[in-house]
Amino acid sequence: MSEPEASPPQRQLLLVTGLAGAGKSTTLAVLEDLGWETIDNFPVRMLKRLVTMPDEARGPLAIGFDSRTRGFVPADVIALVKDLAARPDIALTFLFLDCAGGELERRFNETRRRHPMADGRPVQEGIAAERELLEPLRRWAEVMIDTTAMTSNDLQTRIRELFDPASEEAGLTITMSSFGFARGMPPLADLVFDMRFLDNPHWVPELREQTGQDAAVGDHIERDPAFAEAFERIRGLLLMLLPRYARQGKPYVHIAFGCTGGRHRSVFTTERMAQALRTAGFSPTVRHRNLGSRAADTIERDRR
Incomplete structure (x- = not known):
């Protein structure tokens, strides 16, 4: 009697989102250093196709997206996450990066960057609009990191603690x-x-x-x-x-x-x-x- 075939190992999939300026770029850079394959601002509607493509390596994959990403609709993202989480070949984690509005405003003013949702308005109005848009995703995320009081090094340390593939061994x-x-x-x-x-x-x-x-x-x-x-x-x-x-x-x-x-x-x-x-x-x-x-x-x- 032949033994049943072993199930293929699950692929680690990490979805990274959050408020602009809260640390997504830093997070993805650290994950890449840890051996994750990382893609930023990947069109959400194409995510299911990406994770089903043949991949011999099947190493851990991190996808970054936010309000600037093409096809970004929070309700659609949540539906997609539910669908992917039910698949036996994927171990999915959803990470949300949060930050207090005053600290985000300071960061944007310090770097002289425009907030993606300000659209000619004061930066605090853009932050408030984005926070309202992303609130359903914040509630849905399994892992939430508040970077308000964190330096870049603090955030890098936290990401290593949570997502270093070698940590289990x-x-x-x-x-x-x-x-x-x-x-x-x-x-x-x-x-x-x-x-x-x-x-x-x-x-x-x-x-x-x-x-x-x-x-x-x-x-x-x-x-x-x-x-x-x-x-x-x-x-x-x-x-x-x-x-x-x-x-x-x-x-x-x-x-x-x-x-x-x-x-x-x-x-x-x-x-x-x-x-x-x-x-x-x-x-x-x-x-x-x-x-x-x-x-x-x-x-x-x-x-x-």
Whole structure:
């Protein structure tokens, strides 16, 4: 008795849309670097024909489209997505890139680009018209990324976390970072720990210009009675959570430690925790966002 033929592997298909200026071009560029075949502004009505064409490679395919794309009608796009999602040979994901209107207006003014739906009107009116047009797609999308507070590098990191084809085979990738609350929250962190309860080395004159990578600063932080217990509790929590994330198939985890300026307590704790995780068998990557920032009393003014 002959065995049934194996089903062909599903082709990864990612549809990328969103508000103009929210980061579609950056997203497609990152996907291309990750090995995706990418096509921007492909006519929507021809998409079904494209994905059914013979393709020996059948690698992951990303299609970008927005209000400028020929034949763009949100209701038609949703109908097409439903049809494609039902096919057994396609694994479809729909990504929507969003951004606050004020930030989009700033980006268009900064680059001196015309908004595609402004049509001679102020840019904010074009943004509002496009947002209304795209709202059905925003509600329909499985993945939504709000790029309002993201830099280009932040968005690139997020796209790699979500859509790197190699991530499933690579296991859990851990990033550990330090930052200063006074300089803004990290937009991509999965777990954030606030270390401002520790005594602040900034207010010790001989430590002010040093950082959490210097031994004297580390000694000062470790002398705080609260440090050892807090560190061990956070360590225990991470050692419980990380294997669970891995079993759930989560490819990336970003753990961030914050203090006021991002130069002392958060840096030291990040370095120490990374060392503890390496001892436990993990391989975290360490980044210090504000390590090179200037020591400033105005930033540390709450003395925390």
